[in-house]
Amino acid sequence: MGSVRWAFRCGSWTPSRSDWLFAARCVQREEKDRIGQFVFAKDAKSAMAGRLLLRKFVCERMGIPWSEIKLERTPRGKPYLAAPLRINSDSVRFWSFNLSHQGDFAVLAAELGMQVGVDVMKITMPGSSSVPEFFRIMTRQFTEYEWSIIQSPSSEDQQLAAFYRHWALKESFIKAIGSGLGFNLQRVEFHLSSEPLTQGQVLRQTKMHLDEEEEEDWMFEPPSLPPPTTFTLLSFSELIASASPLTEEDPSYWESFQMKAEAPQRQRDTRTSV
């Protein structure tokens, strides 16, 4: 099995005390501390789900016992398996994995023998500005050609959907190469498949141009409509099925989680796209 697509519905996850404390024990101490610092519960839950997805993947698909897994981040923030590195194991050398969490979902994509990047986007109305003003602020993120496609539908809803679809494609590429914010987004231009999105169908016709040359070596799986049908949706029990505690229970971690508001009040949502 050379391809993994997992999703966890962290937005509607309401962890019990024992679930949250157990989850906290099963991630590395520095990640537990980082998650504890989020102001809003939605961010803490999605980051926690992300860590559990990563460890579940490394444990179950790369065959490394949970307690031996040591994940670190590149200087630009991309998680990778730092230890144990069994030099002769193909599965350790050739798996690539990436994580995204936004809105209702935390998702993991992994590929054997190929670099992978994943991005999940929640389609939201711009908070305080109008859609044209929002697009104006974002001008430099897309090429002229991409803007012509994004702005071609007559309704603002459809324009926003096209905007976020392009956005997620750029992000997934940036995340596959691990470059983070430093990458000039004008260098990549997407030419989307003209097929309409339908439930459960993966479109692979999207092409990417890098520095004006079409790239043949990249494959894009643009969105399935929510829920993400191309991903296997995991329950919390499945998420922690292979987990084993790394640290002692810390009751204060639950107390501080309980004090957090779910999300900032002014968040206005429409729907979610992967």
Ligand SMILES: CC(C)(COP(=O)(O)OP(=O)(O)OC[C@H]1O[C@@H](n2cnc3c(N)ncnc32)[C@H](O)[C@@H]1OP(=O)(O)O)[C@@H](O)C(=O)NCCC(=O)NCCS
């Ligand atoms: C991390 C980054 C690459 C994506 O951030 P994001 O879309 O807000 O967040 P996502 O939920 O998709 O991904 C976050 C996860 O990606 C992973 N990640 C972090 N840095 C990464 C990097 N440099 N490369 C790949 N993956 C990275 C992490 O697992 C992170 O989750 P964690 O911190 O809980 O472990 C962001 O730093 C970035 O640079 N974004 C580009 C911003 C931009 O201008 N976009 C315009 C697109 S048109």
